[in-house]
Amino acid sequence: MSNNIYLNMRKSIILIPVLLLCFSFILQSIHAQSQAPPEWAVCAACHTIGKGKLIGPDLKGVTERRDKAWLYSFIRSSQTMIQNGDPIAVQLFEEYNKIPMPDNNFSDEQIDGILAYIENYDESAAAVMEQPTETPSEDEATYEEAAPGLKGHVKYGPGNTQPTFIIFLILIFVAIIDLVFTKIIKARFIHIIIILVSVFVVAEITYVEAKALGRQEGYSPDQPVWFSHKVHAGQNKIDCLYCHSSATESKSAGIPSVGVCMNCHNVVKNGKKTGTEEIAKVIEAWNSGQPIEWVRVHNLPDHVWFSHAQHVNAGKRECQECHGPVETMDRIVQVESLGMGWCINCHRKSEVQFEENDFYKEYVHFHEEMKAGKRSRVTVDDIGGNNCQTCHY
Numbered sequence: 001m002s003n004n005i006y007l008n009m010r011k012s013i014i015l016i017p018v019l020l021l022c023f024s025f026i027l028q029s030i031h032a033q034s035q036a037p038p039e040w041a042v043c044a045a046c047h048t049i050g051k052g053k054l055i056g057p058d059l060k061g062v063t064e065r066r067d068k069a070w071l072y073s074f075i076r077s078s079q080t081m082i083q084n085g086d087p088i089a090v091q092l093f094e095e096y097n098k099i100p101m102p103d104n105n106f107s108d109e110q111i112d113g114i115l116a117y118i119e120n121y122d123e124s125a126a127a128v129m130e131q132p133t134e135t136p137s138e139d140e141a142t143y144e145e146a147a148p149g150l151k152g153h154v155k156y157g158p159g160n161t162q163p164t165f166i167i168f169l170i171l172i173f174v175a176i177i178d179l180v181f182t183k184i185i186k187a188r189f190i191h192i193i194i195i196l197v198s199v200f201v202v203a204e205i206t207y208v209e210a211k212a213l214g215r216q217e218g219y220s221p222d223q224p225v226w227f228s229h230k231v232h233a234g235q236n237k238i239d240c241l242y243c244h245s246s247a248t249e250s251k252s253a254g255i256p257s258v259g260v261c262m263n264c265h266n267v268v269k270n271g272k273k274t275g276t277e278e279i280a281k282v283i284e285a286w287n288s289g290q291p292i293e294w295v296r297v298h299n300l301p302d303h304v305w306f307s308h309a310q311h312v313n314a315g316k317r318e319c320q321e322c323h324g325p326v327e328t329m330d331r332i333v334q335v336e337s338l339g340m341g342w343c344i345n346c347h348r349k350s351e352v353q354f355e356e357n358d359f360y361k362e363y364v365h366f367h368e369e370m371k372a373g374k375r376s377r378v379t380v381d382d383i384g385g386n387n388c389q390t391c392h393y
């Protein structure tokens with residue numbers, strides 16, 4: 001017995017330094033992360049620091065291999081340098097399949113900020129914080145995986161079920177007429193069975209259709225261009241915010257314009273899965289000045305108010321919490337119901353991020369209760385997030 005306690009004590013003593021190490025690791029990594037200048041978000045779509053090449057080269061050690069003046073003009077306009085025949089720029093351009101790096105209208109300070117970030121970046125520390133960004137395994141992610149058990153909804157799409165619906169309605173009608181008036185069929189249980197079965201089918205169809213119209217869980221419409229999030233956000237690791245840039249500051253996340261696609265596709269003209277066919281549609285849209293008419297997938301009714309900035313920026317929610325593993329989807333599918341119960345449940349569970357959040361200066365009493373130890377957490381529900389008028393106009 002006493003031997004056991006002794007052993008446990010020894011174990012705990014070993015644990016202390018391990019815990020301390022982890023702790024300092026996490027602190028360090030938070031530090032490393034917080035230094036990223038806002039401009040870096042753009043670069044991160046195409047570059048890593050020490051994690052290999054994406055669309056552009058790995059920028060680790062770039063401040064050593066190029067001089068400062070070169071970096072200033074390359075980051076501002078690599079294409080100008082290439083046109084002027086700068087040998088290094090031309091060689092890089094060739095090496096990277098002539099993918100042009102977009103121009104940046106940055107001040108010296110902004111570029112200095114980025115270069116300092118690259119220089120001081122600590123990969124090992126940052127790895128602890130970052131979400132896994134490995135290329136997802138090559139085996140196909142099917143829609144069932146993304147939205148388990150939701151296949152089959154599609155076949156109930158409005159239109160398909162209409163004939164069945166009407167046939168069974170007529171059956172009910174005929175059965176009632178015969179039961180009460182014409183009395184051609186003598187055995188009454190036949191009427192009853194017909195009516196019961198028909199009512200069941202009609203109710204089932206009504207229910208499924210209502211669901212498919214209102215909350216389109218599992219909804220995954222055809223799009224005008226075969227655009228794959230798996231290819232872009234998964235395999236090529238392009239940041240969600242590169243294309244949905246308004247998600248952090250406005251109500252909607254936004255869909256990128258053709259111009260954003262052309263940053264890369266005026267050069268990348270061939271896809272592994274679709275060859276030139278689909279990318280040609282993008283280029284054609286650009287040349288003709290026509291927008292691509294994407295079909296909207298997620299859609300709340302007009303009487304509900306929802307803001308991406310509130311959730312992504314203030315609430316620090318990940319896109320995937322509400323949209324599922326988008327980076328594995330060749331085709332976007334709605335994985336959550338977007339129903340009222342879904343919103344309310346998450347508000348009951350989720351704590352509000354009070355630290356360093358100006359949104360909540362007004363809730364002083366919560367701060368005081370937390371300081372006094374009377375309260376350990378404040379949920380979205382606590383601050384009125386589940387009052388009707390918070391979400392309804």
Ligand code: HEC
Nearest residue numbers: 042043045046055056057075078092093096099100101104
């Ligand atoms: C759309 C993709 C893309 C974006 C966004 C992008 N780059 Fe690049 N970058 C490239 C490509 C591709 C190259 C290789 C040269 C070429 O093809 O012109 C490159 C090359 C570079 C180089 C030269 C690397 C070397 O080894 O000498 C630097 C430095 C650089 N980029 C910095 C940046 C910075 C800083 C940002 C953000 C402000 C940024 N890039 C944004 C695609 C991009």
Ligand code: HEC
Nearest residue numbers: 232233238239240243294295296297298319323326327332
């Ligand atoms: C290269 C640009 C690009 C990147 C990167 C990108 N998206 Fe998209 N996204 C699009 C386009 C274009 C559409 C519209 C076509 C479609 O629905 O597939 C879209 C549609 C969506 C939709 C559905 C919108 C609707 O109609 O309801 C969601 C959700 C979404 N993206 C989330 C993400 C997330 C999360 C990431 C990062 C993991 C991401 N996207 C990365 C371009 C991009």
Ligand code: HEC
Nearest residue numbers: 240244247252253254298299300306311312317318319322
């Ligand atoms: C708290 C849940 C939640 C989070 C987190 C979230 N979304 Fe959404 N998203 C929604 C809802 C709900 C809609 C439908 C909004 C509507 O119809 O007004 C939507 C719609 C969209 C759309 C369609 C166009 C639009 O803006 O309405 C895109 C694109 C999108 N989200 C991308 C993203 C990306 C990228 C992220 C991460 C940066 C993200 N979302 C984070 C819930 C969320």
Ligand code: HEC
Nearest residue numbers: 226227236256260261264270271272273274275278279282
């Ligand atoms: C930051 C660079 C970048 C941006 C922005 C970008 N793409 Fe791509 N796209 C790529 C790369 C890289 C590939 C992969 C080519 C390959 O398959 O090797 C690709 C592939 C494709 C393909 C072919 C997929 C296949 O495998 O056959 C299509 C279609 C496509 N993109 C459409 C779009 C559309 C539409 C947009 C704008 C909403 C867009 N892309 C924005 C870099 C980009």
Ligand code: HEC
Nearest residue numbers: 305306310314315321343346350352353380384385390391
């Ligand atoms: C994944 C969890 C999650 C889901 C799902 C979610 N929310 Fe939220 N919501 C939050 C968090 C966390 C906050 C608090 C953000 C902050 O700290 O400012 C919030 C805040 C809000 C606020 C502001 C509340 C206030 O009093 O300031 C509104 C409005 C809101 N959400 C609407 C919705 C609607 C509508 C839906 C469903 C379509 C929804 N949310 C789904 C997590 C969620």
Ligand code: HEC
Nearest residue numbers: 214215301304338339340343344385386387388390391392
């Ligand atoms: C956190 C956000 C949120 C709050 C708080 C909220 N609702 Fe809703 N409500 C929604 C969403 C989202 C929908 C759309 C549901 C759908 O389309 O399936 C909705 C739909 C409705 C509908 C339409 C019926 C339906 O299912 O489409 C009514 C009525 C309603 N809400 C009443 C209320 C009342 C009353 C309260 C206060 C007790 C309230 N809501 C609070 C988000 C919210």
